[in-house]
Amino acid sequence: MTVKPSHPSVDFDVQRVRADFPLLSRTVHGKPLVYFDNANTSQKPRQVIEAVDDHYRKHNANVARAVHLLGEEATAAYENARDRLAAFINAGSRNEVVLTSGTTQSMNLVAYSYALPRLKPGDAIVTTVMEHHANIVPWQLVAARTGAIVKAAPIDQNGELIVEKFFELLTPDVKLACVAHVSNVLGTVNPVREIARECRKRGIPLVVDGSQALPHRPVDVQAIGCDFYAFTGHKVLAPTGTGGLWAKREHLQAMPPFFGGGEMIREVRFDGTTFAEPPHKFEAGTPNIAGFAGIGAAIDYYQSIGFEAIRAWEYELLTYATERLREIPGVRIYGEAKEKEPVISFLVEGAQAMDMATLLDLEGVAVRSGHHCAHPLMQFYGVPATLRASLAFYNTREEVDAFIAALLKVRKLLM
Numbered sequence: 001m002t003v004k005p006s007h008p009s010v011d012f013d014v015q016r017v018r019a020d021f022p023l024l025s026r027t028v029h030g031k032p033l034v035y036f037d038n039a040n041t042s043q044k045p046r047q048v049i050e051a052v053d054d055h056y057r058k059h060n061a062n063v064a065r066a067v068h069l070l071g072e073e074a075t076a077a078y079e080n081a082r083d084r085l086a087a088f089i090n091a092g093s094r095n096e097v098v099l100t101s102g103t104t105q106s107m108n109l110v111a112y113s114y115a116l117p118r119l120k121p122g123d124a125i126v127t128t129v130m131e132h133h134a135n136i137v138p139w140q141l142v143a144a145r146t147g148a149i150v151k152a153a154p155i156d157q158n159g160e161l162i163v164e165k166f167f168e169l170l171t172p173d174v175k176l177a178c179v180a181h182v183s184n185v186l187g188t189v190n191p192v193r194e195i196a197r198e199c200r201k202r203g204i205p206l207v208v209d210g211s212q213a214l215p216h217r218p219v220d221v222q223a224i225g226c227d228f229y230a231f232t233g234h235k236v237l238a239p240t241g242t243g244g245l246w247a248k249r250e251h252l253q254a255m256p257p258f259f260g261g262g263e264m265i266r267e268v269r270f271d272g273t274t275f276a277e278p279p280h281k282f283e284a285g286t287p288n289i290a291g292f293a294g295i296g297a298a299i300d301y302y303q304s305i306g307f308e309a310i311r312a313w314e315y316e317l318l319t320y321a322t323e324r325l326r327e328i329p330g331v332r333i334y335g336e337a338k339e340k341e342p343v344i345s346f347l348v349e350g351a352q353a354m355d356m357a358t359l360l361d362l363e364g365v366a367v368r369s370g371h372h373c374a375h376p377l378m379q380f381y382g383v384p385a386t387l388r389a390s391l392a393f394y395n396t397r398e399e400v401d402a403f404i405a406a407l408l409k410v411r412k413l414l415m
Contacts, residue, residue, distance in 0.1 A: 036391060132180065133375070159334065187345075231245075257284070321342075353369040355414060
């Protein structure tokens with residue numbers, strides 16, 4: 001990442017925003033909380049919390065199974081989430097959005113409903129070294145069952161995908177390509193439009209993991225040109241256990257169901273079952289209805305602020321935090337891509353990541369330590385783990401200062 005000099009604060013009323021997030025006002029171990037673990041899960045504004053509370057207080061019922069008013073209201077809230085998500089990512093149709101528990105379920109849906117029936121010995125799936133395990137393990141599982149193989153495109157030391165090498169791997173045996181829009185460890189933004197264009201030239205469907213992109217930038221799946229786009233609700237201010245999969249209509253029509261059960265059928269007979277039309281044929285069982293009511297409120301919240309303001313503020317925070325970290329002797333930052341989102345993975349020479357995170361927590365600072373569900377990436381850099389500070393638009397420069405002060409204190413204790 002090329003870090004520009006710090007500039008005066010953008011016109012962003014972060015204190016007004018923070019007032020909407022109840023958890024940000026709490027203390028941890030007697031210290032004001034500094035929450036820098038947003039790539040793991042975002043905090044929730046009161047508007048989302050109130051939407052979930054309102055559902056359980058006033059509208060609690062199951063979806064699509066009752067003609068009474070509560071059932072109609074629950075169904076309306078659930079389907080409204082589909083409408084809102086479809087508009088949020090610019091899907092061509094609401095029926096291209098399957099509601100899931102998050103990216104992991106979405107990836108497994110593609111793996112078992114799309115890839116598994118099509119793979120055979122000698123086929124290949126291409127992914128990259130920087131992927132989250134959710135964009136590696138499902139492909140390994142279906143490859144093992146079919147005789148296919150998984151190939152990984154390399155990255156450089158700056159944490160950028162070597163795009164030419166990715167394209168070289170797109171040989172005629174490749175039946176699926178998979179890439180993160182944004183790396184959860186490095187913050188690297190991958191050129192997904194360019195990758196999608198090259199995949200289309202070769203007739204290779206592309207799956208994009210959008211978990212880390214959706215919280216920070218507007219996403220237009222039609223403009224990207226991919227075949228599948230997976231995302232997670234709890235990283236975009238919404239409740240846990242929510243998310244979705246966007247897929248081209250023709251893929252959803254051709255894919256068999258992954259889960260069987262109630263609500264995904266037209267008629268069940270012992271001599272054969274007929275299934276509902278997409279997306280409902282992929283939504284067996286009772287979903288997290290209250291959680292999806294919260295997604296609508298989360299999207300409203302993003303739109304009330306606007307991504308232009310969010311991106312400007314987060315860029316300022318990323319720039320400032322990166323500059324401050326570089327002032328600390330012995331700090332190595334992993335991920336210096338030219339374009340990245342507000343995620344900083346780093347290590348301090350002579351200190352273990354877990355020890356640092358534990359002591360930072362005692363100072364009220366919440367960061368992530370470990371392999372971040374990215375073992376191959378850790379192996380590439382030759383480290384078992386890193387510390388990861390991931391920022392959001394409700395964080396402040398003062399929190400960055402508190403984080404740096406805590407880090408200096410902890411470093412002194414461990415040296």
